[in-house]
Amino acid sequence: MTYDGTWQHGVTFPNPVADSPFLDETLLFDPTPATESALSVIFAFPNTYSVGITSLGYQVVWATLARRADVAVSRLFTDHQESLPARPEVVGFSMSWELDYVNVLSHLENLHVPTHAEDRGEAHPLVFGGGPVLTANPEPFAAFFDVILLGDGETLLDDFLDQIVTLKTASRAETLRHLAQMPGVYVPALYRPVYADPTGPMVAIEPIDDGIPAQVQKQTYRGNVLSTSTVVTPLAAWENIFMVEVVRSCPEMCRFCLASYLTLPFRTASLEGSLIPAIERGLAVTDRLGLLGASVTQHPEFETLLDYLNQPQFDHVRLSIASVRTNTVNPKLAETLTRHGTRSVTIAVESGSERVRQIVNKKLATEDIEAAAVNAKAGGLSALKLYGMAGIPGEAMEDLEQTATMMQRLKKAAPGLRLTLGCSTFVPKAHTPFQWYGINREAEKRLKFLQKQLGKIGADFRPESYNWSVIQALISRGDRRLTPLLEQVRHYGDSLGSYKRAFKDMKGQLPPLDFYVHDTWPPDQPLPWDHLQGPLPKATLVKHLAEAQAIMAVPQPVA
Helix, strand or coil, X not given: CCCCCCCCCCCCCCCCCCCCHXXXXXXXCCCCCCCCCCEEEEEECCCCHHHHCCCHHHHHHHHHHHCCCCEEEEEECCCCECCXXXXXXXXXXXXXXXXXXXHHHXXXXXXXXXXXXXXXXXXXXXXXXXXXXXXXXXXXXXXXXXXXXXXXXXXXXXXXXXXXXXXXXXXXXXXXXXXXXXXXXXXXXXXXXXXXXXXXXXXXXXXXXXXXXXXXXXECCXXXXXXXXXXXXXCCCCCCEEEEECEECCCCCCXXXXXXHCCCCCEEXXXXXXXXXXXXXXXXXXCEEEEECCCHXXXXXXXXXXXHHCCHHHCCCEEEECCECHHHCCHHHHHHHHHCCCCEEEEEEECCCHHHHHHCCXXXXXXXXXXXXXXXXXXXXXXXXXXXXXXXXXXXXXXXXXXXXXXXXXXXXXCCCEEEEEEEECCCCCCCCCCCCCCCCCHHHHHHHHHHHHHHHCCEEEECCHHHHHHHHHXXXXXXXXXXXXXXXXXXXXXXXXXXXXXXXXXXXXXXXXXXXXXXXCCCCCCCCCCEECCCCHHHHHHHXXXXXXXXXXXXXXX
């Protein structure tokens, strides 16, 4: 799911009883009544209820809180809330999209909590955050949080809550210093960024004293029981869906891909010990099933899972599958999807150019893509959705022409199959080998070129907003100097023009927009997130970068 542009300026909390979506929920776990001395927690999703309750991560963390007798938890969204405590001791946020920081600030203001951690005193709640945005690069938002949890909730959350409960009577400063010793728990106020000058690159980010760890290691859950829905509701963005996480991470390791690199290693849910029991539990309350993961069909027992779902008692079940690996789109998969009410399948191809796919480490031949189209049609599917990119490092115009040629080839190979190419601009992401590259300055023109070429052959082209990609890159590679700029933009509005206006206002106080968005950084330049250790060391990412650059350096054959 991509960011939908929802900004909730000046959020006010509605009556929690009238028109409450919580009445329509079917819970798949048993909440534990809270004791009188329980820690009072507000767990917020900084977007609408429909979006937030569709987040599997949010559901699982909320259920973890609600199962603890020593925690009294209330949920908060931008449009709905449960009954909130008058004096919460902890406020938590799950962030899935960068621009939802606006709603984080609105929530804090409406709860009468200072938006900056440094302004909070003993009477204020501890504010923590987690989720993919904060795990990747929390620095632009660091000022807003007392604590940021880096990594998987299965490993982190209960230990974190145990410490919070134990430290209820400790001072704020003592609590934060104690939490900073925990693996995966990042306390931004205890780290100090150093810059060469206000408009230059970072020199270092250091702990404020020797008692604070120099690095915080992202925590990784390595079990084979993965996440499943804890609530089913008709008001979710995907109505009445029961979600099952089939795999976590991706073994392909495309050089740009945050979903792969940040979540390594690749893990699979046990079929008998996790997947089948979970599916049976979910299908007892709904007939819609979603199989989630970055590379679902690469589960080693995926064929057996399909056989299980193809039993007659599941004929009524509507099945949705996240993006699948292209060379696993076989007739059996297509027939299974058709049988269970799905009319299309989505594959990520990145480019029609085999050279570009080699650059990004996409182990995929054009013949595999063609076979996927043929198999999709043969299996009864009516549409094939492909995801690609423009402006990938090392890409030339000839590569874009090959994308148009590929789409034309697919139309001939599978006539009547509706083809859609969704295309985004390459955006650098922290903890990936392409984090040092900026957005290609010609990327917007390249999107328009593809739109024109695909229009000629009658293929549906759906480009993602280039302006949104620029904003995303800014935040993805940002440091703490962006914090006042983000606060300024909040009052200007949600457009790229607003960001440019804020950069003009703050000229001389931080690097220019191009530094964050378009510039290619040298691999030896310190990064804003160097003190936050992902699954792979920086030296390994540099090695993977060099492997990609070696392919870029090979001259293209003359046509």
